[in-house]
Amino acid sequence: MNSKYNQWIPKVMRNLTFFVLFAGILCSTSAQVPAPQQAKPILLKGATIHTQTGHTIENGMLLMENGKITEVGNNVQIPDNAIVKELDGRHIYPALIHGRNLMGLTEIGQVQVTSDFSELGNVNPNVRAETAYHSASTHIGVAAAGGIGVTVTTPTGGLISGLSAAMLTDGWTWDQMTLKAPVGLVVNWPNMLNNRNLSEQLNELQKAFDKARRYHHARNASANQPVDIRWEAMRPVFDGELPVFIQANEISQIQAAVSWAEKENIRMVLTGARDAGYIAEQLAEKNIPVMVGGVIGGPARQWEFYGEAYALPAKLHRAGVNFFIAGDMGAASAYRLPHHAAAAVAFGLPKDEAMKTITLYAAQILGLDDKMGSLEPGKDASIIITNGNPIEFSTQVEMMFLQGRQIDLNSKHRQLYDLYQIKLEQVR
């Protein structure tokens, strides 16, 4: 192995890597080996702890017990049976949250049979992402190696696509990996410009909600009301438990969606939000949470600033909008999440804010903040250990813990790399 590569891999990891490499060559299918439950307390010390909620703690300690963070500070009582890891000035951050991705629902884009993210028809409120999550997808390990602890796997297509689910990036089966499901009901607002079927589509969407609401009242009134599998899935929306993630990019689309959500009295998260910068003050005033669906991209219009898309988060931040950043939809590209946050920094978003858009704010808007998003006692011990700011390219994610379990950061890429280094060694 290359010596530079060695420098940043802790010894434990190196051994694990060799083990996995060996295992990988033998069976050549599995990438990551899922980690077992946390057995003993783990104390990390000598680290810079970026809590996201309070001050950053220099030379700090973080204690993880039974999958939870139990203490964070400069002076933490070390339990007798704890495993103590000296981090030598490394950094601890919350594990990153990718708020919208096709992870587990697709393996190879152009191979249709590997795709499960879109169901037939326009109205599918009942389909659930976690039930089709392919836990052995090779892309999960790549995301994990990039510091991503959770992806919100999201169905797409039609007017009501289905229910999204927050999935951990480590585990043997989908039910082990499900952090929270459902996260939200996914709605795609119809295109308001040059759309011949606009009124038809608006009508179809409205009807679905009207029917579901009537069904909800009927169920509340009588247990004898037969179950409708579609409308049953929407009941938490009317109880205010489940937010509706409405995809809208263009100005009139966004305003129509906001006004509709108010009328329907439902909790709304605006997703996509390409043009949100043009009406940022209004979104702030109405306190609409926003998921910026990717920062890296070109301007939508020929006359716009070349950095229009990159500059959106900074605009939203200045206007006081409550937002977070999601990365690419593609499963293989999920690992690029921090690049999106970094691009926002290059175009004006403060670095600390950028970090929060993929941790704390993402957790809050996605309803995961009881477990994720910050380094506070009581939250899941889902953290990453790095040698620098995770959104900078050169930074290495050296370790990741999810709910106190140390995750194997091996991936298919790493395995193939190691394998073909052997080929190269042989011809040398």
Add this chain to the structure above:
Amino acid sequence: MHIFGRFFKHVSFTFTNTMNNLLSRTQLHILVFCIFLFTGITYSQSQSHRQLGLRDNTPEVYAFTGARVVTKPGVIIDNATLVIRNGFIEAVGQNIQIPAEAWQIDLSGKTIYPGFIESYSNLGMPDAKTIAESAEKLPKDGRHWNPQVRSHFSSSLAFNYDDKKAATLRSMGFVAAHTMADAGIFRGSGSVVKLAEDVPSRMIISTDISQGLSFQRSNELERGYPTSVMGAIALLRQTFYDAQWYSQKHEALSRSGDLLTKKEINPSLGFIARAMQNSAPFLIESEDEQYVLRAANIANEFSLNLWVIGSGHEYRRSEQVKNSGVSLILPINFPDKPEVQKPEQSLNISLEDLRHWYLAPENPALLVSEGISFSLSSHGIDKPDNFLKNLRVAASRGLPKEKALEGLTVIPATKLGIDHLYGSLEKGKSAGFIITNGDIFDDETKIEEVWVAGKQHKIEDTDRTLKGKWLTSGGSIENVILAINYRNNRLQGELQNRQEETLAKLENMKFENGRFSFSIPRDTVWSGMRLSATVSDGEMLGFGETASGNLFSWKAEKQTEEPSDKEEKEPGKTAKLLDLPVLFPSMEYGIERKPEQPRTLLVQNATIWTQGADGILENADMLVRNGKIEAVGRNLTIPSGAVVIDAAGRHVTPGLIDPHLHTSIAGNVNETGDAITSETRISDVIDANNVWLYRLLAGGLTTANLFHGSANPIGGQSAVIKMRWGGLPDDLWVQDAMPGLKFALGENVKRSPGRYPNSRMGTAQIIEDSFLAALQYEKEKAASQGRRRRDAKPFRKDLQLEPILEVLQGKRLAHVHAYRQDEMLMIMRLAEKYGFTVASFEHTVEGYKIADELREHGAAAIVWTDWSSFKMEAYDAIHQNAKLLLDAGVLTSLHSDNTQLATRMNWEAGKILRSGVSEEDAMNLLTMNPARILRLDHRIGSLEPGKDGDFVIWNGHPLSAFTTADQTWIEGRKYFDKEDDQKLQQQVINERALIIQQVINSK
């Protein structure tokens, strides 16, 4: 000839059908010969057609008196007389003796203009669908192999007079039109025809004088090659070469008396060859000003007499359009008013489109001021009324009226070779003219009549005898006033009482052939009454029926000419003219002039990534003189007069190079019509009007290799460009770069259903088959050239095999799109068998699996940082690909394959760092390595003395995720500056707002 034409027309609809039904191959050739023999013979008095019934010998003599006659643009005779006899002008001028037998027509207050000539139409031609249907019935032999080549199609034989279409053209003032079919890439011949029914032998003024071409294939014709503009250009060029070869071959055979040799018979090529030899005009439509230049390139290559039908964008590059030397036919057709009512909708309209909407009516004027003369055309105008309207708008925007008239009369007449008959009103010429009620450039003026070859055609009734107030008497409509007026040339009227108060609106008003009719709405005293009357000076003699069926007669007498002398018109909004800067390109972020090149330029106090032997220099300076780097080092002295840039705290790198990009390519990136399309050239279709060129500069990219797509085992010829924003395609193109050819393997090439290859196995075979063909071609070429000149055999230049041969000879770089290791090994082994080296693999997804084989062969690897799993062959993509390839000693580069990605290549290289690649090596992936792959490392790729002054000033470490370009320089010219960009953004916003207000304020 005309007899032939007429005869065939009766028998069958088109020439092609005719041939199929009636003629053997030999007869066809006789016919072809006849067409040539008779080409150019035009009208004469005597007739060959047989008279049916009694002969009409009424003298057809007319004398028009008292008119203002414009005999030709700029020559006006007031109160003139025009005498025509039997369709020809006998006299024009003042003091002319009126023949006793003449019908005398008083035209006081009217104006007579020479009839207009439409330079480009498809009048009387079968449409593409009909042509396709008849073409399908034909046998394939004896035809050109490509169904888009239809140069054999004769407009004179196919002409089928269509009075409806002719009437539309007449209503705009046209008396003659040049017509050709609009199907195919070679569309066949054009003829000039009269715009009125005449005896058959007089319908066509001039037969088969031109040939039509196109940059676009017709989808109605059999599908296949070409599917792209670059494919169409290749087909045009190959066919012109074939035509030259065809005629040389036939000449050589007849010279040698060797009539027994099997020779190719291909009338399509024969027609093209003859047209080339006769310098007959070739016509082609353009989509923007760059197509004019593309057409001119073809014209220059084959010395064609080329006429280009303009797109209205020529003003954007009027100087180059002028220098191109092509003849222009300008459709006087302007873009529709943009939809700006909803602000969110207007956001989606580009400044380019807004500018063009505003500037298009100025196009003719701007071309005149450049000294370009042109014909004007109604081509593309949907509503006939818009023709005169647009002409007047063009005049109001500075087109001199005389030039406008010339473009419709003398210029097309001369160009089409009919100026002995058309274009002006002079003795002996055809009696084709326009009668108007005023200056044709006045908004109020109507064309009243158009005379074609001495025959009257009424266009617009300007009779206003109805206008005024009429007092009724008699019957059921006693003692009321009919107040009648015109609004926008449409009748409107009211029923009023004697106090002139409105009682009812008149409905269903009609005035035809002197009889006026109308009805009265239900909710009045006269409810449901229907009335009509014959109108003469000051009196109506009427008849009516009430709703209950009572019939009555009535009368009316004119009281006054009021309501008003002037017709009421919709209130016109007048907008003041805008003063828009001239921008290159004429769009957002366009520049007013090419950036200055300071004689000496010193960049100071920067961290300079030389990417050469000096490595990364802290706190260093760089001196650029006349666009070339002169020195890089610490504490360079400042030459006097130097432009100095303090780059303290900033980083400077060479301009970034993307060796694989598909941006700024006009008319389709892929030619999918065939598996081997090596004849297509990206350099033919570079589109310089693409805002992404500017955005690429904003990302620090200065050079890119533009590629044909990957749908073909052997695709097109690539073109290296530098982002010289504001330049034309040829300014962007790095013409002295070593040429390249795109190959492609794997999934993409086997995706076209029914096209060989269908597998990776077949891909290998078709590529090797092409190599064998190229080597055979080399032998034939040598044999034809090796002898003394007079013995030289006509040699058919093969544009498809030439570039393949160049690859085999090592004169052209083979760039091979490949994902899997097996396919890469296949082509390397094939290349070794044929004695050349693969220059680079493109994408090289599994390159890490055969790093040692790549190194052995000497092929470079062009890779992505992290594209993976979007298709089966990308499933084994790994983020460490570049790392392993570099470690193995393979020349490795990054690429984008995606225009947006190409605007942030420094970030792509930054992402590589995690795999353990050093910073300098990572930067080399964007600079020195692609320069070496493109064989341009003597000019670009590093900041070393003697190289081009292409560099980027970054606001931080160039591989950081937070860093962006501050300035981008090419050859010592600053093409991008973040601070200037702020100003440009504001200018874009201001100009958009200005033009949008203009849209709102315009009619």
